[in-house]
Amino acid sequence: MTDPDPQDPAASRPRYEDETAERLVAPAALRNAGPIAGMLKDVLAGERGPLLEIGSGPGQHAVAGAEALPAMTWIPSDPDPLHIRSIRAWREHEGLPNLAEPIRLDATEDWPAALALTHGPLQAVFCANVIHIAPWRVAEGLFAGAARALGEGGRAILYGPFLLAEGTAPSNLAFHRTLQERDPAWGVRPLADVVALAALHGMTLETRIEMPANNLALVFRR
Numbered sequence: 001m002t003d004p005d006p007q008d009p010a011a012s013r014p015r016y017e018d019e020t021a022e023r024l025v026a027p028a029a030l031r032n033a034g035p036i037a038g039m040l041k042d043v044l045a046g047e048r049g050p051l052l053e054i055g056s057g058p059g060q061h062a063v064a065g066a067e068a069l070p071a072m073t074w075i076p077s078d079p080d081p082l083h084i085r086s087i088r089a090w091r092e093h094e095g096l097p098n099l100a101e102p103i104r105l106d107a108t109e110d111w112p113a114a115l116a117l118t119h120g121p122l123q124a125v126f127c128a129n130v131i132h133i134a135p136w137r138v139a140e141g142l143f144a145g146a147a148r149a150l151g152e153g154g155r156a157i158l159y160g161p162f163l164l165a166e167g168t169a170p171s172n173l174a175f176h177r178t179l180q181e182r183d184p185a186w187g188v189r190p191l192a193d194v195v196a197l198a199a200l201h202g203m204t205l206e207t208r209i210e211m212p213a214n215n216l217a218l219v220f221r222r
């Protein structure tokens, strides 16, 4: 299958939906927010409680996800103040009662401590398209934190492209090369490395879901 997502990062840079309202739109999220929200609705059917999204970006998945999971509280987060401003603007625009105020969160920092004070144990952690556009320590911080912040049986759900032992889609290999040219610490991650990292933190790959454009959703259980 040909990847319809533009793999040139410049082509997928967020733009303003409405400059006065400060809402940003990531072109890729216009295409994948629907399938991702549908996947989360299936995976988290019947769940209640808080879901933390790490690296929410402009906030489109937060809106679609909160809409799809009305019994959960969706907590968006990002380290980038511009994204926090955009998420806040989307939140005000959409008025979803279960979409919480966005929080400044860097996955490499000790985020579970602060979060536990405000929201208690999490039911789920969701993270889309972050660990390949960031150094590996972000993936490490994500799983180390998830293992502490999730309640027993809670799930960490990752979405994005991965390098596969059985063969990686050419579009994802090209994307990997583009990322590494931009920053050698970035790159599409081998699925086996992500599974091994999760295991280090007591988390097991429960489900692997094929998503459009050669992406995967990975569901890890604590």
Ligand SMILES: C[S@@+](CC[C@H](N)C(=O)[O-])C[C@H]1O[C@@H](n2cnc3c(N)ncnc32)[C@H](O)[C@@H]1O
Residues within 6 Å of the ligand: 026, 029, 054, 055, 056, 057, 058, 061, 078, 079, 080, 083, 105, 106, 107, 108, 127, 128, 129, 130, 133, 134, 138
């Ligand atoms: C490609 S964007 C993905 C945004 C959104 N999740 C999506 O799929 O449209 C990557 C996001 O990761 C965030 N990010 C980068 N470093 C991070 C870190 N150390 N901790 C948490 N998020 C980070 C960026 O600010 C950015 O919003």
